[in-house]
Amino acid sequence: MLFFLGIRRSTIATEHLSGLACAYCHTPETLTCTVFSRYVHLFWVPAFPVGKFSVTSCQHCKQVLTAREMPASYVAPVQAVQQQAKTPLTHFALLLLFGAVVLLSLLISVFGKKEPTAAAATAASAAPVPEAVGTRYKFDVADEGRQYGLIEVTGVTADSVQYRMTNALRGRLTTASAAVALRDSVAPGNVRQRASREQWNYSSKGQGLFKRFD
Known part of the structure; x- marks a missing residue:
């Protein structure tokens, strides 16, 4: 049986970086920060997240920079945006599904046992020794x-x-x-x-x- 296991990403936040100018074209107030969340998937169903990363883009010159390429002036604002970006619950879909199955099994094992009926209890008490x-x-x-x-x-x-x-x-x-x-x-x-x-x-x-x- 084939297992389609891999890592994908999705955008979880896009914010304007105010007070900054593009390091390449020097145009002010044109930078945006986009935050992505990586997650492991099984058969394309998200299992669990494995981290976040950010990129910046200039709306004027279209330059895109990753974390390693960003100048020092970008780092603090980008980190602030990344920390505020929340990982969506959908990235935990497989874990949540597994937890729900385990919880349901426990509930069935605890509450699924039928109590003896009154007639059965009476018959049991009246049964000859x-x-x-x-x-x-x-x-x-x-x-x-x-x-x-x-x-x-x-x-x-x-x-x-x-x-x-x-x-x-x-x-x-x-x-x-x-x-x-x-x-x-x-x-x-x-x-x-x-x-x-x-x-x-x-x-x-x-x-x-x-x-x-x-």
């Missing part, structure tokens, strides 16, 4: 609640809960009896059961089929 391995649940079976079963969480993944489930039990439930039942009263087919996160949440939090037992 992830299960911990070893958590136990009790559930009722037939026989008018005189029989029950136990479930113990054995593993948790991002989308499922693994558990083991006892056979139907009777009698008073204690921590010790629960430990024995989960060790000795689990059928081989119930050692490694799996439920999706939605199914588990529905049974343990929504429907309330499983009641936590500590």
Whole structure:
């Protein structure tokens, strides 16, 4: 890809030098000072200025002098005109454009992040707490609640809960009896059961089929 990079100049001020006579034709009040600004451009778009320079011209004899050619009497008035000449903002066009893009990117990164909606915040706060391995649940079976079963969480993944489930039990439930039942009263087919996160949440939090037992 070609990059058209270079230096150009433009006139930024032209002032009459009063009280001076031309050093060549000696005609008074015919001198003017023209100030130029140099700038670097990319694809002819001004990027940044690189300095100013001035020339004098006589309206009578048309003599044009650069800074190195000017007599000493020209120097002070020309420097005064050059110092007062302001570099136009257009000579900073590419820098200003780059700064605007950077500022816009920063504003987007700071203010572009969407805050969670009220519904999302409510749903997040109402989301079930992830299960911990070893958590136990009790559930009722037939026989008018005189029989029950136990479930113990054995593993948790991002989308499922693994558990083991006892056979139907009777009698008073204690921590010790629960430990024995989960060790000795689990059928081989119930050692490694799996439920999706939605199914588990529905049974343990929504429907309330499983009641936590500590």
